[in-house]
Amino acid sequence: MNDGTNDALGPALTIGQRIRIKREQRGMTREVLAGLVGKSASWLKAVESGRLQQNPRLPIILQLAEALRVRDLAELTGDQSMPVRMFTGPGHPALEDVRAAINFAPLLPTGIVQPLTTLRARLDAAWRIRHSSPDHRTALGQLLPALLRDVQLAAAMYRDADRRRALALLAETYGLTQMFLAYQPAQDLLWRVADRALMAAQESEDPLALTCAVWFLVAAHRDTGNFEAAQGINQQGMAAVEPAMTDPSVDLQAMWGALCFELAFTSARLGETGDAWLHWEEAARVAERLPAAYYQPWTSFSRVIMGAHAVTVAVELHQGGESARQADSALSAPIPSRPRRGRHLIEVARAHQLQRDHAAVLGTLELAQQTAPETIRYNGYARRMTLELTEGPAYLRPQARELADRIGLLV
Known part of the structure; x- marks a missing residue:
């Protein structure tokens, strides 16, 4: 745990200086980062230079953390004075x-x-x-x-x-x-x-066991922000099992499709728009060759999941209009897994957030909570969006606080 005294960025740095360092490390311009959080480049410049009278409020800090791929708020705040529970659920x-x-x-x-x-x-x-x-x-x-x-x-x-x-x-x-x-x-x-x-x-x-292990290891690397390692392991894993793909079982074919989508997911996290949609299309072609009712239990890969995957790609690329369009078409998809349906609803809520539709965000999160309570309780994005809404539009705050209480944010 970072207490600010041994911070790699230095304990004396301001929040604004930390934001600037992280932004430059990500290769982002002020215009791009500011646009991702609904602010102007001049506002962000004032934050980074310390010209604002007070630091940004928690909801904006959380949005900046997501846009900068920061998992621990201490990397932006320099200490533990702000809650970080939205990134990890309780034990x-x-x-x-x-x-x-x-x-x-x-x-x-x-x-x-x-x-x-x-x-x-x-x-x-x-x-x-x-x-x-x-x-x-x-x-x-x-x-x-x-x-x-x-x-x-x-x-x-x-x-x-x-x-x-x-x-x-x-x-x-x-x-x-x-x-x-x-x-x-x-x-x-x-x-x-x-x-x-x-x-x-x-x-x-066993090639099937290998694809399973690779899929989970890729997810572990990507979730910690090591996207290059995730891509490398993904590609190596696919190369290792490719000889077995001449006459694959249905399960192995599905795992190949799941790994294609993992490349799409990681590319989207890296902001590589063309590659992300190209790999999604590769995965979709694999899904179309699977039996209509097939559902891979390890990864949820199937025909029915591809719409949900499209929402995720669009959201990760911060394509507000595209994510909303994909969310509308995939919202009612009959995903047979309750936790996976819950996760999909959280992704739909993220799509609504890109459109600044706070009421839709809250309504979708409520539906996710009804569908799979332990999915939303432990999902970092859901916890962050819920916490933001508790300080959002006044007419939504009571309902948002009730949801925050149900998922353990107010404990």
Whole structure:
């Protein structure tokens, strides 16, 4: 945690100086950054030069942080005086039990190892519960500790072909665990499972397990702002499994499409408009070749998800009109996963925010909360938008505060 005394930018820097440094590091002009937060270039110049009588209010600081890809507000404020809870959710009550299971290391494995078919069935059931439950972290928190221990034990005790199958299951189980850990104060655990998943997948020699592990590792790098690493791992992973794409299974074909979209997502985060839409189109072509009712449980890749993916690309590119158009066409998409529907609604809210439609933002966030309470409770964008609305238009503040209370922002 940064307390401002060992800040890489220097503890004596003002908020304005920090904003200017981050803006220049991102290669942004004042006009571009100011436009992203609905302000003028002259206003931003006054902020950076310290000519304003007071620092920008919290909602504007949060918008600047998003536009500059800053995950910790201390990088802009220099201390912990402003809340950072909108970037990470609270620790789930089951987090420590999951931590203990991750740390379980069967160096001298003993005991009864379960049949691989049983472990496969348990993992499939966990995925189904994850997608069908409104409180999916709570549901996973009850299942993951025992499942992690049993799959780790199987990978340690089985031999030869069975061990490779167990390792493929382990890579997938770590991926499911990463979904539980996302947006929680457990970055050490998230990286541990992401790295272990890749190692297990490589040892399994299973192309499907490898694409799963690569997909989760790309997400981990991108979510910490390391976009170049995310792109590199994504491309390497696709190159590694390309020989298996001559006659792929439906699942492997879907994972290939998911990795195509990850390239689109990362390109959008980098502001590479042409590449982002090009990779989205590649992913859409893969999706069209999948069975109409198919839904990939690890990544949600499917025909039905491509509209939601288009919203995400447009929002990340800060294309207000395009994101609104995509949001209108994809809002009613029948996404079968409750947490994924919740996340899509949050992306739609972000699209409305680009249009400065505060009432639509709040209404969409309310719908997301009704759809998947634990998705919005742990999603950084949703928490930030909700907190902004508590200081937004006066007629929306009471409703926004009620929502903020429901998702744990006012605790």
